[in-house]
Amino acid sequence: MRHQISAPLLALTLALSAQPALAQTPSTTPLAELVKKVDIPYESFKLANGLTVLVHTDRKAPIIGVTTYFRVGSKHEPRGKTGFAHLYEHLFFGGSENVANFDVPLEAAGSTSTNGSTWYDRTNYVETVPTGALPLALFLESDRMGHLLGAVTQDKLDKQRGVVQNEKRQGDNQPYGLLRYAETDGLFPIGHPYRHQTIGSMADLDAASLSDVRHWFTDHYGPNNAVLVLTGDIDAASARPLVEKYFGDIPAGPVVKPVVAGPVTLKAPKRVEMQDKVATTRIMRIWSGPGLNDKDAAALDMGMSVLGGLASSRLDNALVRGKQVAVSVSADFETHEQVSFLEISMDVKPGVPRAKAEAALDAEIARFLATGPNADEVKRAATRSVSAEIGALEVVGGFGGKGSTLAEGLMYSGDPAQYKKDLAELAALTPAAIKAATVRWMKRPVLAIAVTPGERKQKGELLGGWGDEATRPAPKPDAKAPVPPVPQSPPRATPEVAPVGELAFPSVEHATLSNGMPVTLARRTAVPKVLVSIGFDAGIAADSQNTPGTQGLMLSMLKEGTVKDATGGVNRSAVQVLEEEERLGASIETGSSLDTSSITLSALSTNLAPSLSLMTDVLLHPAFAPTEVARVKDQRLAALAQTMANPRGVALRAINPLLFGPNHPYGHASDGLGNAASLKALTSQDLRAAHDQWLRPDLARVTVVGDITMAELLPRLEAALGVWKAPSAAKPVKALNAALPTVRPRIVLIDRPGSPQSMIVAGKVLPVDGRAPGQEALDLANEVLGGGFLSRLNLDIREEKAWSYGVSTAVRQPLGARSMILFAPVQTDRTGDSIKAMIADMKAFPGAKPVTAEELQRVTDGNIRGLPNKFETNGQVLGAIAANERLGRPDDYYRKLPALYRSIDAKALEAKAAEYLQPEGLTFVVVGDKAKVEAQLKDVGLPVEVSGAK
Structure with a gap:
């Protein structure tokens, strides 16, 4: 994987063991009927050079998915060349003979999901672009398929090799990070194509020469070894001339021999x-x-x-x-x-x-x-x-x-x-x-x-290769190996991107239930599914009035059985809840952000009524059985312990308490797990009290997106939720304006002996609230600094210096004070240098290095063109509507956003960077090997405190 993708949080949706028969089984859509709903009609054609093209038409949005698969993966790698397919995936983004960097024009054109990945059987590249950017996307894909070799230089090879090796270190540094090596080494003999890992071995990566990687390209990346798929606002008649134009002159490559495995x-x-x-x-x-x-x-x-x-x-x-x-x-x-x-x-x-x-x-x-x-x-x-x-x-x-x-x-x-x-x-x-x-x-x-x-006995840097490394000399680059010549071809002109039309954000309807709960609906009929989310003004910040970890544990208990009481409900064990959910093809999830607690239902349209009934029973009538509370507490204690074994988890848990202090609602660890002492102290009565305190109709709003009309929806919601009345007690209020601790810039070092990387997280509180208007320029300035792959910090620390697999910043937007957070996993021997380099990059923006025209165009026009991509799914639309409601923005906010972006100039970005994104006031948390990094950190110029993980 070229761009890092965060792993999802572990869902703690475990349940009871008793399984008494249900009083009644809800009627569900027959499975055979559901299968018929899965349909992706397509047309196909093949070029003379062997490129196979598939086209699927989907006009729901003016976007086109461009998906390219090559039949080359790690199973095709010979002895001494492990990791080559993945290394070349990285090189594929480094520019071609006609384009300096593929990400720049793609992001400027509004592409999202611009990425690539490698596994055993294939390498793939994906981007989703506005319809008017299809010629550009095809030009770029064809240029790296047919015109790449001249741009593959020793400098690019060395830098991307460093990035890939840091990707390997990052994976190895995780808990259980060496387990996958043991699995394939144990299952397959030496030489089996599926034995070695896609990331490869450090020794083979070190030995990769320019000759090696150029030969790898000529042997595997011909059009006859590829499949190109275009999906979305396109048809075969329109696609064929474009594909012929950009790919037709690329000669076929060698036939890739089948792998026996x-x-x-x-x-x-x-x-x-x-x-x-x-x-x-x-x-x-x-x-x-x-x-x-x-x-x-x-x-x-x-x-x-x-x-x-x-x-x-x-x-x-x-x-x-x-x-x-x-x-x-x-x-x-x-x-x-x-x-x-x-x-x-x-x-x-x-x-x-x-x-x-x-x-x-x-x-x-x-x-x-x-x-x-x-x-x-x-x-x-x-x-x-x-x-x-x-x-x-x-x-x-x-x-x-x-x-x-x-x-x-x-x-x-x-x-x-x-x-x-x-x-x-x-x-x-x-x-x-x-x-x-x-x-x-x-x-x-x-x-x-x-x-x-215990302490690791194996070393990740020695794993991942062919398996016979102990019995043969380490590979070395062959400096005398002939480098394949670069075919000469005339320069190619980059196509222009057509303007995008007005954003077609779904129409939003509003209603109110008889108990006062507001309802918002965006109807979308692309798939026969409905999302229903009930959000409460609570979240992790609500733990400021309860024991830390209360909100998270209470929410995780909602699906652990229901009980019939005076207000209704059904006696269901947790197993019955889960089995009914599965029969319906539904999914009920609970969770919390900093400000909001929520329960969300994803249901098939034909099964919405029984799915909604199950969801509301889970919400309104949770059992909180003491035995089940004890079991789930043990699970969350185990999850907390696992988080504390993960360097990223340790760093993220540490930053909020350092920034906001113990007296602010935002001063809790951001994972919502609380701490071991607080979790152990919580009782069934505590959880029921928190449920009644925070999950109440006058703190809630219902947001629905999917295949349903308001006329169909309201009676179902009224039947399920209308009788739910607010308690007489006053609504709880979170003290989001509580005093913040005195700012003390410093480095907090948390020792993790033997770590091959250091996890750096830094942050500071900004003097602006999330609901304050006019913050779009701040968000765009952050994109320039660290908010994307092409940001200054990532291009410097990853692409130029190759010290990290990825560096990023985020400016969080809760209801209360915003904060800037920086994430940087870096190789151990460059921990101090990385912090100094990032501080220098931040100081240079905007003084020594103002916003360039390219950066401004990328974060304004690029975002405008990319807006349709951000509302492709029901979940994306629901998230956008919920954000508008939470932050007090109008329904047409996203329709007006293009004009707002166009009104923001370089001076506006520079002003926000100067005011909010400077390194002064940053607190750094470093989770790494103290013996190797402490001296480096003392050279940064900030006070260093050594701390234990909490």
Whole structure:
């Protein structure tokens, strides 16, 4: 992956073990009918040079997804060349013979999801552009396919090599960060194409020469080895002449030889013991399995879902809710073209003997293989999967949208519509077929891995390669290797981008329920789904009136069972809540931001009524059973301990208390977990009191986006929520204007011995509130400084110096005081230098380095052109509407935003940068190896305090 993508927070949606029969089962849409709703019609054509093009028309927005797949991944890498496919993915963005940097024109044109990724079987590149920027996108894609070699220089190779190596360090530095190496090393023999990791080995990356990488390009990146997919506001008749114009003159490349690979059956069970800086012992059971076209693939997918993928899975019910020997479990079927990984994972509950937990896990796996799933489990797993596929139809491009679905169907199965066959097979699965497949593959010898808390014995820099490095000399660059000549071609002119039209933000309707709750609806009919979110004026800041961690624990308990009381409700165990959710193809999520607590329902339109009924029962009638509160508290304590084993988690938990102090509502750790002492002290009564205090109709508003009219929606909401009355007690008020601590710029060093990277987080409170008008110039100034891939900080620390995989800044916009936060994971030996360089970059903006014309155009016109991309999905629209409501902005805010951006000039950006984005007042948190970085930090010029993680 070239641009870093944050991992999502772990969802703690675990439930009760008892499963009494429901009083009634809601009617649901038949699975076969749901499958028919998944449709991506396409046209195709092929150029004379072998480039295959697929075109899908979707006119819902003036945007086009451009998705390019190359049949080259890490499985194609020979011995001594591990990591090359991924390294070249990075080089692919570094400019061509006609374009200095691909990101600059793409972002200026309004592209979003501009990224690339590499895995075992392929490398892909994605961008979603305004319709008028399609010629530019095709020009750029064709220029790096056919006109790249002249721009691949030794300097670019050295810099991107450094970036990739920092990406590897960043991954290795995470808890369990070396586990993946152990999995593939244990499953496959040396030389197996799926054994070594896509990131490769440090030694092979160090040895990559200019000759090597140029040969890699000429051998693999021909048009006959690629699939180009255009999805969105385009049709084949319009697309073909453009594709011919830009790609037609590129000669075909060599035919890439097929790779021989497949699953491997171990001769005997294998056990691997590892230690790591983790808080919880992790037990894994892993097998290699068949490729995605195998007759057993669908059955294994659903079998693993029933076993440990569903929220109501066998392993969850038995080990987390029942025996309570684990705090989390999962079972996953990770598929690739020629092999798959069947992975079962359990995090042992602290205090439980490992042997007891391990025996319980193995017993449940054996029980599942002996009995197989039942019909209801299969239906629930299949319905959940199909509902997710329907939701994916909202996105035309990106990594998971319709473009990648068509491309992968063609590349791996020879049919762009392979998804239809897969879904039909899934809908027809029987319990017997799933049982037979799981027995066939999981009765084979297993790879058992245990990761226990302790000091690491392995070194990540020595892992990830071919596997025989200990028996052969380290590779070295061959300085005498001939460098392939660069074909000479005339310069190509960059196409102009057509102007974009007025933003078509969905119309917004308003209503009020009889109990005073405001309702906002944006109707969108692109997919047959509805999002319903109820937001409350609470959030993590509400913990200022309760024990830290209260809001998060209370919200996580809402789905842990309901109880019938005087106001209504149904007696449901948590398992019943989850099973009903799965039968409906619905998803109910709870969560909190700094200012808002919310419960959000994603439902199929045809199942909205019963889904809404379930959601409101969860919200209004949570059981807060003491035994379940105790169990979920243990899970959140384990999650807290895991967070404290993660350098990013440690740094982020530290920054808010340092900036806002203990007396401000924003002074809590931003993950909402509280601390161990506060979590242990919370009782069922505390949680019910917090529920009644904060989740009340006069603090709430309902936001709905999707396939429904207001006339259809209001009666359903009224029936579900209208009888809910506000309590007589006055509404709670958060003291967002509380006094802030005296600013003390300094570096707080948190020691993490042995870390291959330092995690730097810095921040300061800004003298402006989130609801204050006219802050768009500040946000654009932050984009110039650190708010994007092309920001000054990232281009300097990552692209120029290669000290990091990515540096960014954010200016948070809560209701109260805004704050600027900087994130920078950097290699250990450059920790002090990175801080000094970032301080210098901030000081230079705007004094020594004013805003350039290119930067101004990118953050103003680029944002204007990119607005349609930001409202492609129901979730994006809902988030925009909720932000308007929270910040007191008008419904037409986003329609007026283009004109507002056009009115902002360079002087406005520079004024905001000078006022708010200077390094003075910054507090730095550094999580790293004290023995290696303390002396560097003392040279920065700020006081250094050594602290323990809290």
